[in-house]
Amino acid sequence: MPVRPTWPDSIDSSTILFFTVVMFGLPILGYLFAVIDFRSYLRSLRRALIVVAHYVPEMPRWARYETPRCLKALGLQAPCTEDEVKQAYRHLAQELHPDRGGDIRRFRLLAQQFEQALHYVREQQPDL
Numbered sequence: 001m002p003v004r005p006t007w008p009d010s011i012d013s014s015t016i017l018f019f020t021v022v023m024f025g026l027p028i029l030g031y032l033f034a035v036i037d038f039r040s041y042l043r044s045l046r047r048a049l050i051v052v053a054h055y056v057p058e059m060p061r062w063a064r065y066e067t068p069r070c071l072k073a074l075g076l077q078a079p080c081t082e083d084e085v086k087q088a089y090r091h092l093a094q095e096l097h098p099d100r101g102g103d104i105r106r107f108r109l110l111a112q113q114f115e116q117a118l119h120y121v122r123e124q125q126p127d128l
Helices: 010-055 069-073 082-096 104-127
Strands: none
Touching: 069 104, 082 104
16 A cells, blocks of 8 residues: 655645745734834934924014914913903902812913913013
C-alpha cells in the first residue's frame, strides 16, 4: 500500500503562515504608520501655529472690534471705556452677590471676567 503524504506538508504550512502574517501584519503596520504620521502632523501643525501666531505682532484693526467673551458677559461691546466696564460690573455684582441671594460660583466667574475685561480695555485704550 502506498504511503500517502499527510496534510499540511512543509509547503502548505509555510504558505499558510505567510498569508496569516500578511493578513494580520499589514493592518497592524498600517495602523502604526498612521499613528506615527499623525503625531508628526500634529507636531508640524503646532510649529506652524506658533510661527503664524508670532508673525503678526499686534492684533489687526478689524479684529479689535470683535467683542471678547469677557465683555459679552458684562453686557458690553468691544470699543468701550474702563468706566463703562466698572459700571457694568457694579450693576451685575449687586444682582449676583452671595449676600443678596446670588450663586457664589457665578459671582466668582463674574469677578474673573471683570478682571479680564479691565485688562483687555487697558491694553486697547492707547490704540483707540
